[in-house]
Amino acid sequence: MTELFTQGIWGRTPEQIGQALAVIVGMVLLQFLLHSVIFRRLKKLAESTTTFVDNILVESARYPLRLSLFCLTLLLVSDILGFSPVFARWISRLAESGFIIAGTWFLSGASQLLTLSFAAWMEKRNTPLDLQVQPLFTRVLRVAVWIMGGLMLIQHLGYSITGIIASLGIGGAALAFASQDTIANVFGSAKILLDRPFLIGDWIKSTDGSIEGVVEDIGFLSTRIRTFADTLITVPNNKIANLALENFSRMTKRRIFTHIGLSYGTQIEQIQTVVPQMRQYISEHPEIEPSTLFVHFTSFSESSLDIMVYFFTRTTVWADWLRIREEIYLKFMLILQEAGIQIAVPARQLRLEHLPQGAFHDLMTFPGLISAPEDLEPLVNGPDLDSSAFSPGA
Structure with a gap:
């Protein structure tokens, strides 16, 4: 133990080791104070101001400053312990590279200042910068900063930037194809x-x-x-x-477009009554845009008489649009009910010709084809239709 204190470790005196440990402990404490105390207070202070500059600077400096302190610790410890010239040169080069990275890191974070300043300048000229352009502009600046920092780091490590660029020509075609x-x-x-x-x-x-x-x-x-x-x-x-x-x-208004199918039993007078009522209700609705509004009897479909309804709501919000559409559709149902009009149900008319004797009975009793054959009995034996109508040659 006595030899340890007199001769030191690896040829370093106890004073050197003690000084190096003191530097390391001091830097660790300083790192803790920066992270837990100083930057927290600076952040609160920056948030209390009306400018965005201090907020960005505080956030941008937090981690680069900690990296710089680490690199400074390496230099101080290397100087105190007196390493060999070769090892000391590598330590120095490593620390200086860290300083370059820290500076690039800080400038990359602070580049947002230039974006916001440019956006404020554009706004004063009544040509505000779009929200989608601002983040892209910031990214372009950050990429440019990191490219410059990378070139500086390569140069500092002793490599020739010109030689690296020239060597890229060998694989330039492959790189261009891949990218x-x-x-x-x-x-x-x-x-x-x-x-x-x-x-x-x-x-x-x-x-x-x-x-x-x-x-x-x-x-x-x-x-x-x-x-x-x-x-x-x-x-x-x-x-x-x-x-x-x-x-x-980018809708300025939102469309409602539908067809209402009325049964073929609807009378002309009923259609002439309900169509104007529907049109008037829509035109007087406070949430409907009156400039484009159409309610007309338009077509004879296979199983319905169709009324086309076409108009726009003032709002483009989906929830409000659904509420308005529901309200109007319910009002249309009420108008049709009061007029005694039924909504058409899709239907098909089947005409049977030249059936063999007994074929209709077989058709009615075929499993799964007719769910209720007895419902068709009035069609065959009713007062207006004789069963002979389904005989061959009818």
Whole structure:
């Protein structure tokens, strides 16, 4: 034990080891104070101000500062312990690389300041920056910052940037072929930004029905859409930029379109009564857009006399639209009931010709074909229709 205190460890004196341990313990305590005390108070102080600058700076500096303190600890400990020149040079290079990464990290986080400042400047010029453009603009800045930081790090480690770029020419063709989808998606995102077929928060649907939901994010390579089943769809920008899309969020009004089928027993006078009543009710409804409104008797269908109803609600909110539609449909039912009109039920008329003797009886009694043969008995033996009508040659 005496030799340990007199000769030290690995040729280092007790004073050197003690100083190195003191630096390490001090840096650990400083890291704890920064994370648990100082940054928490700075964050609360930043949140109490009206500007966004201090909030971004505090969040951007938290982890880069901790990394910088770690690198500083390495340099101090290396200097105190007096490592060999080769090992000390590697420690120094490692710490300096950490400083470059920390600086790049901080600038990457603080790049949002430039985006928000640019957005504020655009707003003052009455040309506000779209919400979908702001995150993309920030990402472009961050990618640029990290590329610059990466180049600085490569240069600092002693590698030639020119040589690396020149060596890429060997596999350039293979790289271009492998990245053609990526490049197509980047151009797709540019097309989305320029054409603006949708924004973040819009409800969209592809005409082929493969995609429907609310746009959550528009990235460099893909767009994320939240479906109404609460699942998340990630669509490559190249694909979604070439799809025909319906944007429901850009509706200024919402359509209600239906046909009401009346039974063929309905009289002309009844139709002439209920159609104007329906039209008047819709036109006087406070939540209906009166400029485009059609209620007309339009067609003779196979089993019904059809009234077409076509109009728009002022609201585009789905829940309100459902409520209004239900209210109007119930009113239509009441109008038809008061007029004594029945809603048509789909029906088919069967005409039997040249049946062999006894074939009708076999048809009625065939298992599973006629659920209640006795219901057809009046058709055969009723006062207006003789059973001979179903005999051969009828």
